[in-house]
Amino acid sequence: MTVAPPARPFSRKVYVDGEDLVGARWWQESLRLSADPISRRRALQALAVLGGSAAVFGLIAAFSGSDDHVDISMDSLELQKREGWNAGQQGAALRFPGSTGVDADGSRGWRETLPALATELAPAQSSLAPFYVPTLFQSLEAESGMTLRSALTPVAPEPGNREFLRGQAILSLFKAVQMPADTAVILDLEGPSSVAAAAGLASGFEPVFTFDNWPHPLGVVPSHLTLGSAVYHRPLFLRARAERSPTAPPVFVLDRNRLARYVDEDGQFDNRYVAKLPTSDNLKSLGIRHLLYVTPSKADLRELDDLNDDFVGFAKTSIDVKVLPLTDLDPAPAAPTASTSAPSTAYYYGGHPLTHLWFWHSYGWYTPPTAARLPAPAPSPPRNVSGGAAYRPALRPTIFSSRTLGTGSGVGKQKPSGFGRVSVRASKSTGNISGIRSGRSGSFGRSGSGSGG
């Protein structure tokens, strides 16, 4: 027999009419009672089998139509660590356009070095070690890393090696002011470009890599290219370590593709992540008072959204942040009387040796010593550079802004709902994953793992 629902099913549980708050809350008891407590309990068991509490793995579950399945939104990296770097896409190829198969030294022996990459590229200074994020490099160490090591190939820079040379140009600016220890560089370029620029800086700045995801054949973030670029430049990083001062200032190496556009299609795997930088207190303990934030071009004169809170915090604690687009560094024009037609291999601020040290006039942190000053007569300030020296962090609403509920204190930067997550279908009874959906909509593909369900 079917029981008819009550005529007025909503029952008010709370009514407040005070000076502080007016409000009302209702519950529809008939719906509450219709929930299946057994299904809920089973689901909780499944979540427990999947790896502990929901809080640990950040799982969000929804029941599917099947009796023994539960659909779960799971942190993408956790899924990859559990199911393999290519979760749900075993056999799919990574694409490395233009790869030559050799590293920067022209060697083909790089493949044997892959398992040690995370160790070799770690900061030498123990004070910088806490800020190193080895996640991407560790993808080569995992049990499933064997297939990734087989699939990987070095990613050489594009002809002209512009990012590496621009990295060297930034280094030359700091060498002109005796490599001050209180200034750090943040490279926020596309992954392979960031790695190449870091290689150009590495004989004077200690690279601190912050790549916090794993590659995936359908990854929104093409981090396999970043990984391939690190493999290519590895010999340069190792040589630079021996050349630079043991107390060299840091260069934090970021991949701006970490926030790449995700369109929620089934053809994408959401391996995005948010940047992890030292806090103001961390930077101060490292003696850092200035940050040079390097972006790709003049169109990028402010920080990416996930760094806004951090940068505003830096400014509040008197850590000065300024922006330098890489395109402010250009090669000098070829001299009309040059006897050779070879292109210039050196890059300069403003695109000319005579404008190079105008950088310090604009950015103002240091003054080059007399010997390094511009030759007389001093040229005019370069016209083709950005206004990055005038940048000041300003708080703006982003999907990464600090968020609290009620009146508690802020919980800091966090991933927005759904960011860096993927949907999986798991067995309620065993917790085994039976399907992985690349996007957050559409149908499930079968998991390639040996799990049941």
Add this chain to the structure above:
Amino acid sequence: MSKTFFGIQVVVKNFVSDPLRRQLHEIIARSDAEQSLTEKRAFWKRVAAVLNEAVPVFELGFWDLISGSGAEEEFESWSSEIEGSLATEKEEMGTAPDEISRISAEKRYIVVTLIFLVEGGSNSDRTLAERCDVPESEYWTRLTFGRLIATIPLLNFANVEADAVYLAPGSDEDGLSMEDLHGGGYEYLKMLL
């Protein structure tokens, strides 16, 4: 049975002469303790109509849609925190602001919160999912907030397990200043464009 939480909170600039607060207060005060589905729809239709008039003066806001096991917890989190901590102490009610709790006496802003817990996979759930599927760049616009509030009367309330509405502060003489809203736990609110 899975559930979905939908919550929307908006800070509205409210001048003393504006009828917004009085109208919302009356709608809430006159609501029945027991409501049929028709009465529930009519209630939310009135709330949405009043708020729709105020969309141009929405200043800050926050909304969230959470499906799955966290939905019920989120509903209870929002309701308990608002019912328990959005208090304005009576002794703060003078025109001179309290140095700690009220930075400015310019009390122009009120906070309106609407929260819902709906059955997962139901018509209401699908309606919310469709209307909340906006590009990230449009999450925090007045247009989006207006559109989301206008969605509420469209829900099939047979699938709505719980709902709540809050207006703070409750007193017609009191309000919040923008300085209050930029600190003291409201940091999660987004400036609406």
